[in-house]
Amino acid sequence: MLIKKYWKALLVTFLVIMVFASVMAPRTEPGPLSIQSISPASGSEISIYPTFTATFNRAPTDKEQQSFVSRLSPDVSLKTSWSGPVFIATPSSTIAISTKYTWSITQSNSSVLTSSYVTLPIERFSIEDQKKLQSESDYQFGQEQLEYYKQKPWLTKLPIYAATYAAVYDSTFDGIRIRQKTLFTQQMKNEVISYLTSQGIPTVNIRWIEFGSTP
Numbered sequence: 001m002l003i004k005k006y007w008k009a010l011l012v013t014f015l016v017i018m019v020f021a022s023v024m025a026p027r028t029e030p031g032p033l034s035i036q037s038i039s040p041a042s043g044s045e046i047s048i049y050p051t052f053t054a055t056f057n058r059a060p061t062d063k064e065q066q067s068f069v070s071r072l073s074p075d076v077s078l079k080t081s082w083s084g085p086v087f088i089a090t091p092s093s094t095i096a097i098s099t100k101y102t103w104s105i106t107q108s109n110s111s112v113l114t115s116s117y118v119t120l121p122i123e124r125f126s127i128e129d130q131k132k133l134q135s136e137s138d139y140q141f142g143q144e145q146l147e148y149y150k151q152k153p154w155l156t157k158l159p160i161y162a163a164t165y166a167a168v169y170d171s172t173f174d175g176i177r178i179r180q181k182t183l184f185t186q187q188m189k190n191e192v193i194s195y196l197t198s199q200g201i202p203t204v205n206i207r208w209i210e211f212g213s214t215p
Contacts, residue, residue, distance in 0.1 A: 038054045043116060045120050048133070051090050052072075052089040052103050054105060059085045060082065069107075070087070072101055072103050100117070103116075165178055176203065
C-alpha cells in the first residue's frame with residue numbers, strides 16, 4: 001500500500017514539473033517573412049484580368065496579415081486574401097489595354113515587393129478574355145441604352161408608320177423627322193402633331209421631309 005502511494009505521489013510530482021516546464025519554456029518567435037516567388041513574373045505581359053500571387057517562406061500570423069498593403073498603379077483598387085503562405089491580389093475592375101502597371105506590397109510601410117507589367121494589346125487577347133471583354137461591352141451598352149430610354153421614354157412609341165407619313169426619332173438633331181407620303185396641308189400637319197402629343201412624344205423639334213424630297 002505504501003509503495004502504491006509513493007508511486008502515485010511521484011507521478012503527480014512529475015506531471016506538475018512537466019506542466020511548469022512547458023509554461024516557463026521560452027517561446028520561439030517565427031522568423032521574418034520573405035517572398036520566395038511571384039506570379040506573373042516581373043516584366044511579363046499580362047491579361048486585363050490578372051491575378052497576382054506572392055508566395056512567402058511561411059504562412060503569416062493574423063497580426064502579420066494586417067500589416068500588409070498591396071497596390072496596383074496607376075490607380076486600381078485590389079481585392080486581397082491569403083491562402084496559407086500565398087498572398088493573392090486581383091483588380092476590383094478591368095484594367096486598361098496596352099498599359100504599364102506596377103504591383104507593390106508593403107509590410108508596416110516597408111517595401112516588400114515592386115513588380116512591373118504591361119497588359120496585352122487587344123489583338124493578342126486569349127479567346128476567354130475576348131469573351132469577357134465582349135460581355136462587359138454588351139452590358140455597358142445595355143446600361144447606356146437603358147439610361148437613354150429612361151430619359152426619353154417616348155422613344156418606345158417610335159417609329160410610327162401611318163398611311164400618309166412616317167415619323168422617326170433623329171438623334172442628329174434630337175428631334176422627330178416626318179416624311180410625308182403626300183403633300184401635307186397645314187391642317188394635316190396639325191393633326192400629326194396632335195397625335196404625337198397624345199402619345200407623349202415631344203413636338204418642339206420637328207423636321208418635315210416634303211413630298212418628293214430626300215432626307
